[in-house]
Amino acid sequence: MVLKAALMCVAVAALLAYYCNEPVPQGIAEPRLFAKVNGIVFRTAQNLGRIGEYLGVGTEPQIIRSVVGALINIGLKLKGTSYREGLKCTDAMFDGVNVRVYEPTSPAQSGSKVPGLVYLHGGGWVILDVDTYDPLAAHIAKQLGAVVVSVDYRRAPEHLFPTAFDDSVAATKFFLQNAEKYNVDRTRIGISGDSAGGNLAAAVTLALAKEKGLPKFKTQALIYPVLQAINFTTPSYINHGHLNTLTKDKMVSFWLWYLNNDLSFQKVFEANNHTSVEIKKSQYAGYVDPEMVGVKKVKKGNLKFPDIPNIAAILDPRFAPLMADDADLKGLPPTYVMTCEYDVLRDDGVMYAKRLGKAGVKVNHDHYQHGFHGFLNMFHDYESAGTAMQNYLTYLKNNL
Numbered sequence: 001m002v003l004k005a006a007l008m009c010v011a012v013a014a015l016l017a018y019y020c021n022e023p024v025p026q027g028i029a030e031p032r033l034f035a036k037v038n039g040i041v042f043r044t045a046q047n048l049g050r051i052g053e054y055l056g057v058g059t060e061p062q063i064i065r066s067v068v069g070a071l072i073n074i075g076l077k078l079k080g081t082s083y084r085e086g087l088k089c090t091d092a093m094f095d096g097v098n099v100r101v102y103e104p105t106s107p108a109q110s111g112s113k114v115p116g117l118v119y120l121h122g123g124g125w126v127i128l129d130v131d132t133y134d135p136l137a138a139h140i141a142k143q144l145g146a147v148v149v150s151v152d153y154r155r156a157p158e159h160l161f162p163t164a165f166d167d168s169v170a171a172t173k174f175f176l177q178n179a180e181k182y183n184v185d186r187t188r189i190g191i192s193g194d195s196a197g198g199n200l201a202a203a204v205t206l207a208l209a210k211e212k213g214l215p216k217f218k219t220q221a222l223i224y225p226v227l228q229a230i231n232f233t234t235p236s237y238i239n240h241g242h243l244n245t246l247t248k249d250k251m252v253s254f255w256l257w258y259l260n261n262d263l264s265f266q267k268v269f270e271a272n273n274h275t276s277v278e279i280k281k282s283q284y285a286g287y288v289d290p291e292m293v294g295v296k297k298v299k300k301g302n303l304k305f306p307d308i309p310n311i312a313a314i315l316d317p318r319f320a321p322l323m324a325d326d327a328d329l330k331g332l333p334p335t336y337v338m339t340c341e342y343d344v345l346r347d348d349g350v351m352y353a354k355r356l357g358k359a360g361v362k363v364n365h366d367h368y369q370h371g372f373h374g375f376l377n378m379f380h381d382y383e384s385a386g387t388a389m390q391n392y393l394t395y396l397k398n399n400l
């Protein structure tokens, strides 16, 4: 009995030590504790996902979704919903897509129209939802005095690409066409999103730029966006791929869950073996590595792809916006990009900001030297995340 109890204690202590020994780089300054906690949460969720899948409890992505969702929801319950004061929050359906609409109840001058913002939440197209993003969307609506539409796009791997993209386009178009019903000035509508939501926001912006008869976006604001799946050995993937706030292997898994839900290609993708030599020397590789010499302009239709389900999507801007041709970037709305140093996706955002700038788009790029992936969601709890939120809102106030 005593021996059993002692063994249990040792096992629990070992587990605790294993989990609490979460490495956090020195450079992550003030939100250090949060980086640690965030890392522990994701590592735990990931391990439970793998064990659960092995035991037949569910699939890894479903378990990660449930564990992360449950933990965040506990935090939200403790917070209460007072942050919604001053807003009317309604669940609605825009062209068959679930959305949550946040409307300020006291517009600056009654009768005057307000700006609008479509918001696409992060979570690797797989986890998180409008509920977990409720405080963030409400905060943006309140601070901007704008109507915010948070889109509940259908997620992977139950719904593969292009479902999340199609849902985002449908809901956004509906909002653009029905702005007046929400007292929104149709000349002052923007789109924004973080991480996988930044991917969707950029993709929707590219797609709608080609559609006639719709109001134009006033701006797109991309927060540490995921933009390319052609090269997993950019310097940021190499330097920060081990950080549990978003590891390289998890990012690759998210891409695969969205692309084809076949994780047998995990190692192939991580090694950049999912592209042919021809693709590696094409303009598409050059979009990620601007220093690359001897880039050969190839036509997508003529390219041979490795034998991987859906693989051609990696060059499709609806899937990976950084793959858009220069001509498609010209004329896009003024763009805000936020990147963090401690993030495998840093270079995705940096490259897109550079390419947009070269294409003549007005770009505001905020880079956070101590920031890490996902930190903006903690804008209430950490000063540096609060500052990042403030800068983002200031940009939107001036450009929406």
Ligand SMILES: *[C@@H]1O[C@H](CO)[C@@H](O)[C@H](O)[C@H]1NC(C)=O
Pocket (backbone or CB within 6 Å): 231, 232, 233, 234, 235, 272, 280, 285, 288, 289, 347
């Ligand atoms: C990936 O991009 C980096 C620069 O960001 C470059 O050095 C490397 O050669 C690229 N790899 C491939 C396979 O394109």
Ligand SMILES: *[C@@H]1O[C@H](CO)[C@@H](O)[C@H](O)[C@H]1NC(C)=O
Pocket (backbone or CB within 6 Å): 267, 268, 271, 273
């Ligand atoms: C990647 O391709 C190289 C060259 O073809 C090969 O040697 C290597 O084993 C491959 N690695 C993976 C993980 O597929």
